[in-house]
Amino acid sequence: MSKLTEKDRKSMFRRWIFGAGLGYNYESQQAPAVVFAMRKALRKIYPNDEEYIEAMENHYKYFNATPQMANIILGATLAMEEKDGLKAKEAVQSLKTSLMGPLSGVGDSVFWILIPTIMGSIAGYMALQGNAMGAILWMVMYIAFYWLKMWLCKVGYESGTKLITSLGKQISSFTDAVSVMGLMVVGSLIPTVVKMITPLEFSTGDVVLSVQTEIFDKIMPALLPVGLTLLVYYLLGKKNWTPTKIILLIIVISLVGAATGILGIA
Amino acid sequence: MNFIQDILVILIAAYMAWDNGTGNQITGNWPVTIGLLVGLVMGDVTTGLVIGGTLQLMSLGVAGIGGSSVPEYGVATIVSIFLAVRTGADTGTAIAVGLPVGMLTLQLDVVLKMINNVYAHWSLKLLQNKQFNKMDGVFYLTVVTWMMKYVIPVTLVVLFGTPIVDLVLQVIPVWFTNGLQIAGGMLPVVGIGLLLRYMPVKKYMSFLIIGYVVSAYLNVPVLGIALLGAAAAYIIYSNNVQKSEELFVETEGNASEGDDFDE
Numbered sequence: 237m238s239k240l241t242e243k244d245r246k247s248m249f250r251r252w253i254f255g256a257g258l259g260y261n262y263e264s265q266q267a268p269a270v271v272f273a274m275r276k277a278l279r280k281i282y283p284n285d286e287e288y289i290e291a292m293e294n295h296y297k298y299f300n301a302t303p304q305m306a307n308i309i310l311g312a313t314l315a316m317e318e319k320d321g322l323k324a325k326e327a328v329q330s331l332k333t334s335l336m337g338p339l340s341g342v343g344d345s346v347f348w349i350l351i352p353t354i355m356g357s358i359a360g361y362m363a364l365q366g367n368a369m370g371a372i373l374w375m376v377m378y379i380a381f382y383w384l385k386m387w388l389c390k391v392g393y394e395s396g397t398k399l400i401t402s403l404g405k406q407i408s409s410f411t412d413a414v415s416v417m418g419l420m421v422v423g424s425l426i427p428t429v430v431k432m433i434t435p436l437e438f439s440t441g442d443v444v445l446s447v448q449t450e451i452f453d454k455i456m457p458a459l460l461p462v463g464l465t466l467l468v469y470y471l472l473g474k475k476n477w478t479p480t481k482i483i484l485l486i487i488v489i490s491l492v493g494a495a496t497g498i499l500g501i502a
Numbered sequence: 503m504n505f506i507q508d509i510l511v512i513l514i515a516a517y518m519a520w521d522n523g524t525g526n527q528i529t530g531n532w533p534v535t536i537g538l539l540v541g542l543v544m545g546d547v548t549t550g551l552v553i554g555g556t557l558q559l560m561s562l563g564v565a566g567i568g569g570s571s572v573p574e575y576g577v578a579t580i581v582s583i584f585l586a587v588r589t590g591a592d593t594g595t596a597i598a599v600g601l602p603v604g605m606l607t608l609q610l611d612v613v614l615k616m617i618n619n620v621y622a623h624w625s626l627k628l629l630q631n632k633q634f635n636k637m638d639g640v641f642y643l644t645v646v647t648w649m650m651k652y653v654i655p656v657t658l659v660v661l662f663g664t665p666i667v668d669l670v671l672q673v674i675p676v677w678f679t680n681g682l683q684i685a686g687g688m689l690p691v692v693g694i695g696l697l698l699r700y701m702p703v704k705k706y707m708s709f710l711i712i713g714y715v716v717s718a719y720l721n722v723p724v725l726g727i728a729l730l731g732a733a734a735a736y737i738i739y740s741n742n743v744q745k746s747e748e749l750f751v752e753t754e755g756n757a758s759e760g761d762d763f764d765e
Contacts, residue, residue, distance in 0.1 A: 256525035259644050261618035268622045272641045275634070285632055296626050303525035349563070349697060350728075352532065356562050357724050359534045363555025366548045371538045378528050385525065409742030415701050416709050416738050417731035422563070422697050423713020424727040429559055430694065431687030457718040464688060468695035479564070479572060480605060482692050487685045494681030501680060502687045 240277060240318050245311070248277040249389045252310055253382070256303035265300040273310060281317055291317065294325050301336040302343025307385045309335045311392025312399045319396065335399065338407045345414040351377075353421055357429060426465050427458035434460070435500035508660045510543045511584055515656035516649040518576050523648060531576025533557035540580050544587040553582045553593055557600075560686055563693025574611075577652055578604030581659045589667045595674070598682040599667055607655045614651050618644055709734060 252273035259268025274295055282288040301309060309332055316324045316331065355377070359370025392399060436447040445451075452459045471477040471485075493499025514536070522531040529535040534554040541550015561575040582600030585591055591599075625640040703710060709731070716722045716730065 253525040255641060255645065256523065258520070258523040258648050259618055259622060259641060260523070261615050261622050263619050264622055268618065268625060268641060268644060271625065271629075272638065275637060279634070288634075289629055289632070292629050293626070296622070296629075306525070345701075349700070353562055353697070354724060354728050356532065356534065356558050360555045360558035360562070363534050363537065363551040363558065366551050368538050368547065368551055371534045371551070371554070374532070375528050375535055378526070378530070382526055406743060409739055412702070412706075412742055413735040413739035416706050417728065417735040418697070419701055419703070419706050419709040420713035420716075420731035420734060421724065421728055422694055422701070423710040423715075424717030424722070424724060425562060425690070425694055426714055427718035428724070429562055429690045432684075461691065462714075464691050465694055465698075468691050469698050472695045472699045479692055479696060480608065482695070483573065483605070483689060486688050486692070487682070490685035490688060491678065491681035494684055495677045499684050501683050 240280060240314065244277045244280055245314060245389065245393055246386070248273050248310065248314060249307065249386055251276070252303075252307065252389075253385065256306065264296060264298050266306070267296050267299050270299050270306075270310065271295050274314070277314055278317065281321065287322055291322060291325065294329060297329065299332060299336065300340070302340045302347055304347050304381070304385055304388070305339040305343035306336070307389040308339060308392035308399070311389040311394075312396050313392075315393045315396035331399070338411070341411045342407060342414060345411060345418055349418050350414065350421065353418070353425065357425065426461055430458070430461035430464060431502035432460040432464055433500050433502045434498055436498060507543055507545075511540060511580060511660060512653060512657055514539055514543065515577070515580055515652040518580075519649040519652040520645060522576070523645075531574065533561060533575050533579040536576050536579045537583060540583045544583060546583075546587045549586050549593075550583050553586060553596060553600075554579050556593060556597060556686065557582070560689045561693055562690050563695075563697040572608070573601075574604040574607040574652070576604075577607045577655055580652075580656055581663065584656075584659060585663050585667050588664050591667055594679050594683045594686070595667070595670070597686060598679065599663070599670065603655050603659060607651065610651045610654065614648060617647055621647070 252269065255269040255272050257266065257269065259272070260266060261268070271292060275292070278291055278295075279288060282291050299306075312331060312335075313328050316328055320327070355370070355374045359374050362368075362370035433448050434452070438445040438447070456462070468482055471482055472479070490499060518529065518531050518536055521527055521529050529539065533556075534551070537550045537554015537557070538547065539550075541547040541554070544550065557575050557579050561573075564572050564575065578597070578600040580600075581603045582593075582596040585599055586593065586596035589596075621640055621644045625637050628634070628636050628640065698710075712734075713727055713731070716727055717724075722730075
């Protein structure tokens, strides 16, 4: 059994970056990408064919984590196999399964919710005015994340099994904190990004009363978007309402609203 | 010139499928970044950005978390920009054609994830037969197959899209395009609803309300609210850590304290 060099670890990291979500399937989810990433490094740890096959088969089992955070887990896995070899087989499996849930909780909140929502609304509004800066900044930021991920992989590799105990305590606190930030941003999106108005007017004699500006806006800003959000939130909790069905429902409501003049272009 | 653009647009679709699946999304399939690229290729960056920006705002919060299948706004972006530049259709009409294509692409997602299962078993078989060097090849094949998810719909639109849009432009009534534009304004609500379903709304309702009030009544832009959110997050974090440390001392190392995040 030979020691892994920094080059081996970085090769594992780059192979993971290359394919993280690409082998996704319903049976083992990201396992094919894990196998692809670990293949070369594991070969160095297990020069014996039989041992290599046994260790690799272990990685064909279910794995699913936010690609960015998975770097920590795979780094730790590598360290364990390097230290204990096949004796660590069970431990490797339990490390992977016990870390992917909590780490993805944080990772999904940061990489799939917070950043795309904040960057998306900034870059989106800039793009509407023909300004490409937001989109360019977004790409630059994600290129810079390459080194962040390399560091995460290193942290995982260096802490190995200690990872579960040292992370376990803080991770749920961190997920909570990130959710609070996310909720605040989402709260601000409802009145700014969702656009729904009615052009309806009541006229009595010479006086024309606009339902939107004279009634709804007087009650609270963005009354209709808030109502729509509550409706969609409620429907998403129902079992047979998928996002796609809700999108179709909204398109139907809009078409009917436009044809009857109940809804207008904001 | 048109032919080269056609090829490049299809290549962007292939690239987007790969990039979005890697661990290092640079453009991802975010409409605004893809819109910039397609705009450059089509020689009309402004149209690219306006359509990309519109679809970006429409799709805020809609993300394929944990490999779940969601409408492909990236494909919708490529298709809409391509058709807008080629046919001269306005933003609303172009998106009205592009969005359904993005939603149909979703069906391919399911099929390809099933095909990937076959590749996974093939690769396992190679391992057991000690044909280690061929395993990488199977994975590269997976990647190429995955690219078809975006290449197929975009190629179809490149080949047949323009006459269809010309036809649609002639027969489509005004209330219909107006309706689609209204839908465009309302659709971001789907992403917001999904986010709320995913986050601990009941536990931290107050921060949702603060975000709404600061934005709707005080008109603070999103970055300001994000900073305010970061401040609140820091307080929550240090409080929680303090609390869990007290708990940790009490229970003497029973680290698996019931976690309260729901998936």
